[in-house]
Every structure is written in structure tokens, then in C-alpha cells.
Amino acid sequence: MNSPPDTPPTAEHARHAVSDAVSDADLLTRHLGGDPHAFSEIVRRHRDRMWAVALRTLGDPDEAADAVQDAFVSAYRKADSFRGEAAVTTWLHRIVVNACLDRMRRKSVRPVADDELIEAAEREAPATDQSSEREVSLEVTAALKLLPPDQRAALVLVDMMGYAVDDAAAVLGVPPGTVKSRCARGRAKLAPILSHLRNRSDLTRVSSGKGAELRDG
Known part of the structure; x- marks a missing residue:
């Protein structure tokens, strides 16, 4: 008796299988070209790392979540500012760290003697x-x-x-x-x-x- 065929991959799995082979820079280019899924893939790849940086920098889960959200919104809107001089990950980390620094400075953190x-x-x-x-x-x-x-x-x-x-x-x-x-x-x-x-x-x-x-x- 023949074995049943493997379950076919879902459309979501197939999309990730294809997108995993695409570089971050190419995804950003696709996003700028109007691809509605490209930036979501960038977020999927890097959100955990960005969250870790924000949480450790701010020390507050709610503040970190807001900072990451602000950062990804900024990256989405300003994707054309990426010049390819560094990796997309470096560019994203810079935006996240800046979002965290902005939040800390707005709270007027006083240096401790x-x-x-x-x-x-x-x-x-x-x-x-x-x-x-x-x-x-x-x-x-x-x-x-x-x-x-x-x-x-x-x-x-x-x-x-x-x-x-x-x-x-x-x-x-x-x-x-x-x-x-x-x-x-x-x-x-x-x-x-x-x-x-x-x-x-x-x-x-x-x-x-x-x-x-x-x-x-």
C-alpha cells in the first residue's frame, strides 16, 4: 500500500520559503516598489532582536513595545532613506536605538553621581x-x-x-x-x-x- 502523499505546504509556508532566500536589501527594494508583503517579512525576521535591544535599553516592556512599534513605523515610512552603506539590520538597529534614546531623553534622565x-x-x-x-x-x-x-x-x-x-x-x-x-x-x-x-x-x-x-x- 502506497504511503499517502506529503501534506502540501500552505501558502504562508510557501511565501516564507521563498522570502527566506531573498536578502533584506532586496526586500526593502521590493517594499519601495510596492510589494505589500516585503516589509512584513523584514519585521518577521528582525522583530525579536529589535525587541531584545529595546527591552534591555529601556528596562520596561511597555516602553520597549512602544519604541519598537515607533521604530518599525519610521522604517516603513522612511525606507527610501536606506542607502545601502550598511546592512539593513544595522539601519534597523539604529532606528530602534534612536527611538529608545528619544524616550529616555524625553523623561530627562538625570546622570547619577x-x-x-x-x-x-x-x-x-x-x-x-x-x-x-x-x-x-x-x-x-x-x-x-x-x-x-x-x-x-x-x-x-x-x-x-x-x-x-x-x-x-x-x-x-x-x-x-x-x-x-x-x-x-x-x-x-x-x-x-x-x-x-x-x-x-x-x-x-x-x-x-x-x-x-x-x-x-
């Missing part, structure tokens, strides 16, 4: 060094909120998301040296409040676990 950080560390440091991964994540998120927006964004990209300095610089639109400087200043401010964590791996383990690659899919 070193003595305030030391006081916070004395108040918040646990008696033991047995924090769970979730507790570490919450502590790091709370500490990041004490930093100026530019330093916070640099640390999120480099230390938490695993981006190379050059890639983070491309996202932020600044020279690599500026990213290094912002990271150094941010780490110096965070050191007192996070000194009870064993080492810097505690900071990076709350990320997705792998270094980010900014490649055009």
Missing part, C-alpha cells in the same frame, strides 16, 4: 553572592537605568547583546572610540552597585548568549 551609586550599592547588595540568573538580570536592568542614555545604549549593545565595538558604532552612528569611551564610563559608574556580582560574565549571561552579528540576511 558616583556617591549616589555607592549609597545604592550599600543599600541593595545582597548578603550572599547566590543571585539567580533572573535576579541578576533585574539588578543589571535597574542599574542600567541610572546611566545617561548614551552610555546605557552603548553598554546594552556591547556588553549585553554581544556586538563588536565597530558594529555598535555603526548602529549608534558614532566613531568606535566614542563607543569604547561610553562603555568605559558606564562600567565605571556601574562598578560600585554591581560589585557583589562575581564577574562580568554575570552581566553578559543575561543576554541571549551569543554575540550579535549584523549581517544582511
